[in-house]
Amino acid sequence: MPSYSGEDIVEVLVSQEDIRRRVAEMGKELSDFYKDTFPLFIGVLKGCTLFMADLVRSMDIPLEMDYMAVASYGGGRRGSGAVRISKDLDSVIEGRDVVLVEGLVDTGMTIGYLLRNLEVRQPRSIRLCAFLDKRVRRIVNVPVAFRGFEIPDRFVVGYGLDFRQIYRNLPYIGVLSDRVTGLKRG
Ligand code: IMP
Ligand code: MG
Secondary structure (H helix, E strand, C coil), X not given: CCCCCCCCEEEEEECHHHHHHHHHHHHHHHHHHCCXXXXXXXXXXXXXXXXXXXXXXXXXXXXXXXXXXXXXXXXXXXXXXXXEEEECCCXXXXXXXXXXXXXXXXXXXXXXXXXXXXXXXXXXXXXXXXEEECHHHCCCCCCEEEEEEECCCCCEEECCECECCECCCCCCEEEECHHHHCCCCX
């Protein structure tokens, strides 16, 4: 069992206070943008969970929430890019203003697949809201309408993001030690 003692996290990239401030700003922006439209927020499990919970609590307009889960074939950072929906929506999105909420966009393959899949269902609009954007790694061009932070090409955990399902409950975004990931970077 990895410890949370601090040895695993080599650097805090986004502190709890940075998160709090930025999420409050995003909530305000989204409340203004989607005023009177009764948007449907769709969270991409499981990385979205902490961000989505804070984001909607910083908003003051009526909205709905739903969730999707995806499984990527190959898994991990070196997945084939093929994606499968493992939990679909409960809601019908036709004619709705949809906000797709994601914890982190990396290559863009996962969210690119989801956007294409959801567009077929004819929402009135669909926009991507990503807490973290690792833009330098992008392979599939996905438009991020609402972005928390752009981050460098480091493997990060916390605030919903995991390494092998662990570290999601860290209240900040930390860079995970190569010693834990076993990943050779470069
Ligand atoms: P993409 O399809 O390459 O954009 O991959 C996105 C998914 O890969 C994210 O939703 C994460 O689940 C995972 N991922 C990519 N980079 C990281 C990271 O630095 N930490 C944790 N998960 C990551
Ligand atoms: Mg993960």
